[in-house]
Amino acid sequence: xxxxxRLRHAMRATERPDAVLDLTTVMREGRRLRTRRRVxxxxxxxxxxxxxxVVVVVAVGASGPGDPAPTEHPPPVAVAPPSVGVSPWAEKSxxxxxxxxxxxxxxxxxxxxxxxxxGVRHGAERRVYYFVPVSVPGEPEVSIGLAAGRxxxxxxxxxxxxxxxxEGSDRSAGFHQIGYDERFAAPVPTFGYFVGPAKRIIGxxxxxxxxxxxxxxxxxxxxxxFWFDPARLTPGERLDGIxxxxxxxxxx
Amino acid sequence: xxxxDADFVEFARAAxxxxxxxxxxxxxDHHQAEDAAQTALVRTYASWSRIHDDDAYGYARRTLVNxxxxxxxxxxxxxxxxxxxxxxxxxxADDVATRRWLITILGALSPRERAIVVLRYYFDLPEAQxxxxxxxxxxxxxxxxxxxxxxxxxxxxxxxxxxxxx
Numbered sequence: 001x002x003x004x005x006r007l008r009h010a011m012r013a014t015e016r017p018d019a020v021l022d023l024t025t026v027m028r029e030g031r032r033l034r035t036r037r038r039v040x041x042x043x044x045x046x047x048x049x050x051x052x053x054v055v056v057v058v059a060v061g062a063s064g065p066g067d068p069a070p071t072e073h074p075p076p077v078a079v080a081p082p083s084v085g086v087s088p089w090a091e092k093s094x095x096x097x098x099x100x101x102x103x104x105x106x107x108x109x110x111x112x113x114x115x116x117x118x119g120v121r122h123g124a125e126r127r128v129y130y131f132v133p134v135s136v137p138g139e140p141e142v143s144i145g146l147a148a149g150r151x152x153x154x155x156x157x158x159x160x161x162x163x164x165x166x167e168g169s170d171r172s173a174g175f176h177q178i179g180y181d182e183r184f185a186a187p188v189p190t191f192g193y194f195v196g197p198a199k200r201i202i203g204x205x206x207x208x209x210x211x212x213x214x215x216x217x218x219x220x221x222x223x224x225x226f227w228f229d230p231a232r233l234t235p236g237e238r239l240d241g242i243x244x245x246x247x248x249x250x251x252x
Numbered sequence: 253x254x255x256x257d258a259d260f261v262e263f264a265r266a267a268x269x270x271x272x273x274x275x276x277x278x279x280x281d282h283h284q285a286e287d288a289a290q291t292a293l294v295r296t297y298a299s300w301s302r303i304h305d306d307d308a309y310g311y312a313r314r315t316l317v318n319x320x321x322x323x324x325x326x327x328x329x330x331x332x333x334x335x336x337x338x339x340x341x342x343x344x345a346d347d348v349a350t351r352r353w354l355i356t357i358l359g360a361l362s363p364r365e366r367a368i369v370v371l372r373y374y375f376d377l378p379e380a381q382x383x384x385x386x387x388x389x390x391x392x393x394x395x396x397x398x399x400x401x402x403x404x405x406x407x408x409x410x411x412x413x414x415x416x417x418x
Contacts, residue, residue, distance in 0.1 A: 003401070004373070007354075007357065007369070007373060010350045010357075011277055011354065011370075011373065012374070015273045016272070019269040021290050023261055023293075026264065026290055026297060027260070027297055030298045031298075033295065033298040034297075180387075206392065206396060237387065237388055238364070238386070238387070238388075240362055240364055
């Protein structure tokens with residue numbers, strides 16, 4: 001028997017057919033999740049429950065029918081000023097998922113501090129990152145979220161992805177939620193922010209180290225915005241690890 | 253119970269064991285595996301009205317794998333209770349040895365490699381589908397799979413030696 005055959009055999013032989021999950025709990029939590037999605041879908045303030053972080057994907061070229069099904073995200077639990085074409089939550093899972101709704105009357109995002117230009121271009125548009133105010137019920141220390149957006153030549157902004165904490169503090173030391181591309185027409189380079197005296201952010205994927213580009217946030221010098229060059233890290237590709245180093249090279 | 257709910261319960265009972273086991277293969281931790289499988293089923297149930305006529309199992313599997321892959325910082329570790337599960341067949345000692353070997357082998361792989369190995373060789377998905385489900389290229393699946401199998405070949409003799417010394 002080859003090692004691969006042995007592996008296949010071992011994976012099947014160790015199955016536990018008696019594994020039973022508490023379906024009552026599953027269905028109760030599922031109903032709650034469904035309710036939160038509906039609330040969020042109606043554009044109301046959403047509910048915060050025990051999730052560490054959230055990614056809110058806002059429209060702009062999100063997948064339509066026929067797209068493969070990539071990721072599942074927690075429901076949205078924060079409310080941020082939306083941009084043109086807003087889908088208030090992030091789930092995008094099956095090919096049959098309808099495109100996000102488009103709200104043409106939504107106001108544009110209002111960045112906090114300066115917008116960071118990534119240097120990445122999508123035609124005439126620039127890929128930019130900026131913080132926006134968010135509000136999470138019961139979480140007074142979460143007030144900002146990091147958005148990946150595009151800036152048109154006339155300066156107008158449209159947000160593609162917003163990531164924010166949903167519990168704790170948005171300024172706690174260390175990494176916060178990382179934003180991954182959701183197969184937009186304009187791919188979103190992987191991005192996030194780190195709180196602390198970091199000078200370098202290094203991601204690992206497939207055993208390969210990739211340095212992120214970084215820029216301090218004008219609103220708080222302890223906050224370092226980072227993103228990965230799409231030529232070095234394919235947008236949407238999951239990192240296997242990420243570390244931060246200070247000016248002396250010490251790992252934080 | 254509504255008809256949709258009855259369908260879901262039937263589906264969940266049929267799918268639970270494989271989802272839990274797949275999660276165990278990816279994490280090496282029974283508790284974490286059950287939590288992950290439960291999360292996948294919660295999200296599946298939340299979307300049940302639009303997926304139950306489609307590929308519900310595929311949806312649950314994708315949700316499970318993405319949920320685990322997103323937790324890439326978690327280290328692989330063997331769950332220390334050493335509780336021997338109910339055995340369906342064969343010699344208990346053999347089964348325990350098989351489980352130990354499997355955990356050691358998978359523990360030598362990175363999270364991404366484990367995910368690809370589980371999707372390719374436990375779920376028997378073709379490379380293209382694995383690539384879609386993990387949002388990576390087919391080339392990445394091939395190279396990662398190849399690297400994982402090389403580690404497997406390297407680790408296997410060592411593991412056998414260790415077993416022989418027990």
